[in-house]
Every structure is written in structure tokens, then in C-alpha cells.
Amino acid sequence: MDLTYPDEAKSFADEVRAFVREKLPHAIRDKVMNGRELERDDNVAWQRILHARGWATPAWPAEYGGPGWTTLQRHMFAEILSEEGAPAFIPFGQEMLAPVLFAVGSREQQQHFLPRIATLEYWFCQGFSEPGAGSDLASLKTRAVLEGDQWVINGQKMWTSTAQNGTHIFLLARTDPAAPKPQMGISMFIFPLAVPGITVRPIITMDGEHHTNEVFFEDVRVPKDAIIGEPNKGWDYAKLLLGHERTTIARVGQSKRQLKRLKKIAGEEMVDGVPLLETPSFRDKVAALEIELMSLDLSVLRMIAGEGKNAPGNEANMVKIKGSEIQQRVTELLVEAVGPAALPYDRAAMHGAGSEDPIGPDYAGTLAASYFMTRVVTIYGGSNEIQRNILAKSLGL
Numbered sequence: 261m262d263l264t265y266p267d268e269a270k271s272f273a274d275e276v277r278a279f280v281r282e283k284l285p286h287a288i289r290d291k292v293m294n295g296r297e298l299e300r301d302d303n304v305a306w307q308r309i310l311h312a313r314g315w316a317t318p319a320w321p322a323e324y325g326g327p328g329w330t331t332l333q334r335h336m337f338a339e340i341l342s343e344e345g346a347p348a349f350i351p352f353g354q355e356m357l358a359p360v361l362f363a364v365g366s367r368e369q370q371q372h373f374l375p376r377i378a379t380l381e382y383w384f385c386q387g388f389s390e391p392g393a394g395s396d397l398a399s400l401k402t403r404a405v406l407e408g409d410q411w412v413i414n415g416q417k418m419w420t421s422t423a424q425n426g427t428h429i430f431l432l433a434r435t436d437p438a439a440p441k442p443q444m445g446i447s448m449f450i451f452p453l454a455v456p457g458i459t460v461r462p463i464i465t466m467d468g469e470h471h472t473n474e475v476f477f478e479d480v481r482v483p484k485d486a487i488i489g490e491p492n493k494g495w496d497y498a499k500l501l502l503g504h505e506r507t508t509i510a511r512v513g514q515s516k517r518q519l520k521r522l523k524k525i526a527g528e529e530m531v532d533g534v535p536l537l538e539t540p541s542f543r544d545k546v547a548a549l550e551i552e553l554m555s556l557d558l559s560v561l562r563m564i565a566g567e568g569k570n571a572p573g574n575e576a577n578m579v580k581i582k583g584s585e586i587q588q589r590v591t592e593l594l595v596e597a598v599g600p601a602a603l604p605y606d607r608a609a610m611h612g613a614g615s616e617d618p619i620g621p622d623y624a625g626t627l628a629a630s631y632f633m634t635r636v637v638t639i640y641g642g643s644n645e646i647q648r649n650i651l652a653k654s655l656g657l
């Protein structure tokens with residue numbers, strides 16, 4: 261198997277790297293490289309820089325404004341952006357909703373929403389989970405009833421990430437409570453968050469940050485054409501969308517950047533006069549992780565090479581499991597490498613201010629929060645237990 265890139269791919273990589281080095285604002289790069297929190301404006305600013313270059317939506321077909329890249333180019337682009345410290349794309353609009361709009365959105369929806377998603381003028385969030393509907397998503401209770409030429413929506417969504425930054429939501433709601441199976445009575449809607457009857461309440465996660473929310477809908481009225489595709493087919497569209505979510509959750513580029521950071525930090529931490537990275541037991545842990553990451557990288561490449569022929573299938577479940585476990589493992593080893601100095605939770609460090617009196621090196625300040633937040637990656641996008649159930653079923657087990 262030849263794993264070297266062809267020459268034309270190398271010149272593409274040079275072009276992308278030179279662009280990112282020139283255009284990515286230093287302050288944003290610094291936050292990403294040091295594991296600090298990004299603000300909304302950081303994401304929007306970077307998205308617009310990419311948009312001006314025609315690179316804001318690398319996975320979109322050319323007819324919808326994508327750059328028309330090959331699978332390999334898309335993969336390299338994502339990797340270089342991660343390595344160079346660019347913010348990850350906000351996935352909800354461009355990576356999750358857009359493929360559904362390509363497949364079943366009306367012409368008007370495509371023309372209106374896609375260009376605005378590309379610039380992050382419209383920042384979408386995902387209204388799927390509810391207090392009683394997470395793994396068992398089909399039991400969701402939020403109701404949408406057609407009254408004249410409006411849908412009237414009532415219910416509650418849970419864990420709606422980035423709704424505090426968002427302008428729009430894509431939402432699953434029950435439109436036919438009498439359907440023979442619960443999955444057959446669900447529809448998908450898209451509409452602005454700034455309509456009367458919507459209340460967004462923060463949930464502070466155990467890293468001390470505001471990433472996610474509860475969202476309440478009380479007699480929310482949206483136009484008839486806020487529905488995507490056909491009524492009661494929302495479950496099929498959600499499956500297509502979740503396949504894309506699970507692929508993006510693999511986050512290979514981000515783990516590569518984190519692995520590099522781990523090696524650097526473990527090279528600076530000393531144990532009995534020897535860099536930690538050179539001690540056999542720690543080196544073994546780092547090597548085992550790197551091997552897992554290389555295997556994941558190849559699996560993702562294989563999977564995206566098949567895209568276009570099929571929607572993501574069981575490979576998406578597989579890379580979600582592995583990718584999330586690897587992300588957690590890196591943060592565990594980072595905390596282990598730094599030892600007690602990594603334990604204090606320093607919220608100021610997450611936002612770039614830094615503690616007045618740090619007990620360890622500067623890089624220690626963000627490690628606890630990042631360790632805690634990364635616990636979520638085996639839960640969201642469908643928990644890893646559920647991914648394993650799906651895989652087992654597909655293998656006939």
C-alpha cells in the first residue's frame with residue numbers, strides 16, 4: 261500500500277499551508293494551539309476569511325458553492341487547518357444540515373440557506389435531544405401541528421449546543437402521533453431562534469463553561485415551508501444528518517495536533533532528570549495512542565473515498581467510537597504528563613487571561629477544563645454504547 265501523496269497533492273498542501281499561515285489571525289491561532297476557548301467572533305472571522313478565498317465549505321459540491329475538490333484534497337485541507345491551529349468548522353449548518361438540504365431541501369431553501377450557512381451569517385444549532393429522548397431519540401415529544409399556513413410548535417429540547425451563539429435551529433418534532441411506529445411520525449424543521457415563544461436557558465458543563473442549553477418552545481409559529489422535505493420523513497433525514505455528525509466527530513486532525521502538543525509537553529516535563537517522553541512507560545502510552553490514531557486516519561480516508569457513492573454507513577459509527585476514545589485519551593495523557601499542576605481548574609486560563617499565580621507552567625492552566633469537556637465526546641452524537649449496538653446489529657450479532 262503506497263501511503264505517499266502524489267506531487268500535485270503536495271503543491272496543493274503547500275498552497276493551503278501558506279494561505280493559513282498568512283491569513284489566520286495570530287490571536288485565534290494562539291487560542292487553538294493552547295487549548296483556550298474561542299469566542300463567537302473568532303469562528304465567524306475565520307469562516308469569512310475562508311469564504312473570501314472560496315474555501316469555506318470544502319465538502320460541498322461545486323454546484324452549491326464548494327471548491328470542487330477531490331476526497332484527498334478535502335482530507336489534506338482539514339488536516340492542515342488543524343495542524344496550523346485554525347478553528348474547527350462549526351459543524352451544525354455546513355457539515356450536518358447542508359447534506360440534508362442538498363438531498364431533500366426545496367430549491368428556495370437551498371438558495372436561501374446555503375449561502376448564509378457558508379458565511380456563518382446563519383449559525384445553526386441542533387434541536388434533536390429532549391429530557392426523555394436521547395439514545396431513544398424516536399420517543400421525542402415536541403409537537404408540531406399545522407394550523408392554516410403555519411406550524412405551531414410546543415415542547416422542550418435539551419443539550420442544544422451553541423444556541424447562545426445561534427441564529428437558527430434545525431429541529432425534530434412529532435407531526436403524526438398516531439403513526440404505526442414512532443419513527444414514522446416525525447418531521448424536520450428549520451427556522452430562526454428569534455421568533456416569539458422560544459426561550460434559551462444555559463447549561464454549565466463540568467468544565468465550567470457555557471457550551472450547551474435547554475430550549476423551550478411555547479406556541480412557536482413558523483411558516484408552512486419551514487419543514488424540510490416531506491412531512492413524517494424526518495427520521496430518514498435525521499439518519500442522513502447523524503451519519504455526517506459521526507464522521508465529523510472523529511476529528512483526526514484535532515487529535516494529531518493534540519498528540520503533537522502532548523509530545524512537546526512530555527518532552528519538557530522532567531522525571532529524575534530525564535524528559536518524561538523518554539521514560540519507557542510513558543513513551544509506550546504515547547506510541548500506543550499514535551498507532552490508534554494512524555489506524556483511524558486510514559479508516560476515515562477509506563470511508564470518505566466511498567462517499568458520493570453511499571451515505572456514510574456503519575463506518576461512521578466505527579470512526580465515531582474510535583475518534584472519541586482517542587480524543588479522550590490524549591487529554592488523559594496531557595493531565596498525566598503534567599501531574600498535580602494540571603489539576604487546578606483555571607477558568608481565566610481558558611479565556612486567555614491566565615492565572616495571577618499559576619502553580620505550574622503556563623500550559624497547565626487549560627488541561628483540567630479540556631479533560632473534563634472531552635468526557636462528552638463519547639456521549640454526544642449518539643453515545644458510544646449505542647454506536648456499538650448499531651455495529652453489532654449490522655454484523656448480525
Ligand SMILES: Cc1cc2nc3c(=O)[nH]c(=O)nc-3n(C[C@H](O)[C@H](O)[C@H](O)COP(=O)(O)OP(=O)(O)OC[C@H]3O[C@@H](n4cnc5c(N)ncnc54)[C@H](O)[C@@H]3O)c2cc1C
Binds near residue numbers: 642
Ligand atoms: C455537552 C453535550 C452537548 C450535546 N449537544 C447536543 C446538541 O447540540 N443537540 C442535540 O440534539 N443533542 C445534543 N446532546 C445530546 C446527546 O446526543 C445525548 O446526551 C446522547 O444521545 C445520550 O442521550 P441521554 O443524555 O438522554 O442519555 P441516555 O439515553 O439516557 O443514556 C444514559 C446512558 O445509558 C446508555 N444507554 C442508553 N440506552 C442504551 C442501550 N439501548 N444499550 C446500551 N446502553 C444504553 C447510554 O450509552 C448512556 O451511557 C449533547 C449532550 C451533551 C452532554
